[in-house]
Amino acid sequence: MIKKIVFWLLFSAISFAQNQESKSTEKTVKFEETFRIYYVIPNQIGNHSLAKDYENRFGFGSKLTLVSIKNFNLGFGGEYVAYTITDKSSAGNFSKGNYKNAFFLVNYPIPISSKFTINSNAAIGVLEFTQRENQVRQSHQNGTNFRLGMSTDYELGKEVDVFFGIDYIYTKFKLNANPEIIDYFGKSNNLQFTIGFNFKSPKQY
């Protein structure tokens, strides 16, 4: 809980910071906002509990980049994915699982044409996975995740793109268990697809 509070205090300080002008004539540091909101289609792969014992229901996420340093955009994001438990004899006598994570991200845009841009990205984050029964939280697990991915952005207008993305997300859950099961319940591999909109701020500071 303390880590979450510190994370969000730091995040809010950056979000509401005053505009600053870079002193460099080359403007290697730019304050530009881009805001993405998207639908998540997870695809858990491999031999682990999230892949074998759960089925994904829906997910959504958002990303906000605030500063660009030599064309590397830095920002934050958050995602929420809901799962249904399909094998209670393995996952436990619950009905649902929710995967929530917040992450720090960096992306690098590569313009392909006047309309298309490829964005490569990497992120590191913290997560909480909860199991629920009758809408009541029954258990929760913390962890960290790492992701690499890319998206293809198509410009619909000056301030909005539509994009399709793919990310590989490796999750390591905090878990104490017998070595026989620690990999099965302690890790996950997700090849995730996203589709959504990217809102751009035309201002440069």
Place this chain on the structure above:
Amino acid sequence: MCKKIFFFATFALFVESCNVPYDGDERYLFETTVVDSNNNPIINKEVSVYFYNGDYYDNDSNFIFGERAFDNIISGNTDANGTIKLAFPFASNRENLVIKIGKESSGFLRGEFELINIKKQNFTNYKLLEPKIIIYNFDEVVNLNVNVLNSNSSKYISKLEFLGIEKKSVKNFNIIESNAMAIPVTSSLYIPLKNQNATIKYEITEIINGQLLKSIVEEPISIIDVNLTYTITL
């Protein structure tokens, strides 16, 4: 505006109570193989894990409270080898668990075999292995009633045991030993396997000049294929 929406929406995802009934940062593993009297695996036998508070079993392994006091965390069925592995988080506010094998036909409360009063310290490296659980059919066993006829007020039977193959239905992992003076045994019921030679072992406590003197007696008994009554006379 978008930033503010993003900030509050994503922050809201993490604003929830941290108190949950089960600790998901730990997983405990239980493994066993269920077989019949001929050591053949019993396939598709249901095994369930329940959490409860306090000692709901007395020292004779009798239920004190009913099913509503138990939380069923996980259930599964034995595989083609009669083996089952169940991995589950431990309850944050419960200290004991019971594992039920099968269901007794007389009612929903009891299993055909139960592992009771299990605590965290019974797990080694987060695993509890019960190598083999034997489930006997009722047509393989008989009832043996052992009665004590005592006309002597200065001595009594303080312990009584059946040494042979029994249809046991309970294994108690944390038996509470009492330091109080043993209550005289007047009768006991056992469910032994038919057609075996076994032993009745009992401890006689005698009060002589205010002192307690104990002696052990072992008597052979032949179990046949009908219900028996065996009488110990002091």
